[in-house]
Amino acid sequence: LWQEGIERGEWSCSYGGFCRRYNKWKATHKLSMRQTYKSGEKVFVDYAGMTVAVIDPASGESNAAQIFVGCLAASNYTFAEATESQALGHWIGSHQRMLAFFGGVPKAIIPDNLKAGVTEACRYEPGVNRTYTEFAQHYGVAIIPARPYTPRDKAKVENAVQMVERQILAPLRHRRFTSMAQLNRAITERLEPLNDREMKQYGLSRRALFERTDQPALSPLPPHRFVLAQWKTAKVSPDYHIQVDYHYYSVPYWYVSRRVNVKITEQVVEMFYEHQRIASHPRSALRYRHSTVDEHMPPKHWEHQRQSKDRFVAWAEHIGPHTQQQVEAIFESREHDEQAFRSIKGIQRLASQYGCERLESACQRANAFGMSGLRRLKSILSAQLDEHPLSPPTTPSGPEHENVRGTSYYQ
Incomplete structure (x- = not known):
């Protein structure tokens, strides 16, 4: 600036004089506003x-x-x-x-x-x-x-x-x-x-x-200390779980494939979707394990999860003693309980199709002849054999002969 002014003839002062004047001008434009602070603000x-x-x-x-x-x-x-x-x-x-x-x-x-x-x-x-x-x-x-x-x-x-x-x-x-x-x-x-x-x-x-x-x-301190939380974004996997530190936590199944915000504290893991909390779990340190809430599961998955021998036997007992006997016989004929689950679910379907009374009668007939299994019961019901009276078993009689001792000999 000083050199340009000299060339244009705008001033004839020395460079030192120009700097002193410039600094004096600059000080009048570099102003500071005094701040006033309220108490406790x-x-x-x-x-x-x-x-x-x-x-x-x-x-x-x-x-x-x-x-x-x-x-x-x-x-x-x-x-x-x-x-x-x-x-x-x-x-x-x-x-x-x-x-x-x-x-x-x-x-x-x-x-x-x-x-x-x-x-x-x-x-x-x-x-x-x-x-x-x-x-x-x-x-x-x-x-x-x-x-x-x-x-x-x-x-x-x-x-x-x-x-x-x-x-x-x-x-x-x-x-x-x-x-x-x-x-x-x-x-x-x-x-x-x-x-x-x-x-x-x-x-x-x-x-x-x-x-x-x-x-x-100053305002009073809150009664509880703030709990430090970490946040991350996670995509819900097809099994309706998200992963946090190698542990898997469930969310409602209808959020599958959506991105949710995860709040992680020392004790709790919470999931949020569009600023609404959709799930909360106690934090677990077990790696590669799952924390699943039943309400987060689809109805079919929930029913499958609840399958057990005791539940099936309790259902059969509600139908009748012959159905209970048939179900217990099916469990005894299988090496593992889960092998019997499908058969008994088929029997439950027969109860819905033919009614509980006819199923009880069919089980009575099958038990009388020492038969068990879904196919036997289905054959009895489809042929309507359950509606026929069950005749008592008869003892076959042989021809009369002096060499035949008869039943009285063995009593």
């Missing part, structure tokens, strides 16, 4: 850029602990802790411990556009992770991500991060930590003096300002 959260090494004493491996920082807007009251990573589980866990540290819930949480919490960074309509949204609903708090590439939107936490790095992490840089618990104890020891130190701008410490402004305005 917002808490800003972010991770510090500085990490702390945690060394495993057994393997000697070093893990860079991530430092989570939260700061209440009205009082600057600060929370800090170390976690193993910035993954979703640690992100949500840090939020829970932060709110417990504050002893209440603000109206809104202002996070940075961290991938664990924000699925789509947008200036106007940012996307929030589903688990993070459920966490907010559980605590009754709003999630308002800061605008991307706009650090002034979260100046409070930027300043809090700077204070944590200078007042807590820097003095710990020469110490060796072998566990996350040991590191967090050290952070807590130095966090208390940070919150108790007087701020010159306010003439009060962060803790005193918190007790005067934010603390009375």
Whole structure:
């Protein structure tokens, strides 16, 4: 710009003079709006850029602990802790411990556009992770991500991060930590003096300002802790089950081939279709096993699942004693109970076709002649032999002869 102005004769000042004038003009256009925060309204959260090494004493491996920082807007009251990573589980866990540290819930949480919490960074309509949204609903708090590439939107936490790095992490840089618990104890020891130190701008410490402004305005904590859940999308297989960690859980059979959302917690697995819960199961650690609810099965599958010897015998007993005897004889003639199931289901069909009374009569005739099986009963009913009276068995008599002893000899 300076060179172009010299060539066009618009100014004759030196390059240094031009830069001084330009910076003076720029300062009048780079303005900042003073933010006024209501008590208990917002808490800003972010991770510090500085990490702390945690060394495993057994393997000697070093893990860079991530430092989570939260700061209440009205009082600057600060929370800090170390976690193993910035993954979703640690992100949500840090939020829970932060709110417990504050002893209440603000109206809104202002996070940075961290991938664990924000699925789509947008200036106007940012996307929030589903688990993070459920966490907010559980605590009754709003999630308002800061605008991307706009650090002034979260100046409070930027300043809090700077204070944590200078007042807590820097003095710990020469110490060796072998566990996350040991590191967090050290952070807590130095966090208390940070919150108790007087701020010159306010003439009060962060803790005193918190007790005067934010603390009375915070909403109470919910009675139950938030249960962290993972979400996945699964396609229902033809056997109306979906797979979670190599265990198979049933859903109603009419959702076969559809994609459902699966919510996985430590204790429960829930399935949702179009935001409606369609199934729920206790979570199982058994691999390659099935958890099936009878109501999820098609009627034919349900009837097949309920087949058993006791159920068939109970049905036959309801028809009559001769039918029960016939059914028991069929079971005794088979090596395995399931081999008799089809035969007895055929007998049940005969009862529907000919009626229970005729089936009982047919079974009586078959039992009298020592016959058993579906084909024998079907022949008796089709020939209407069950309607003929059953004559008592007769003893054949031989010719009279002096060498024939007769029945009286054997009595």
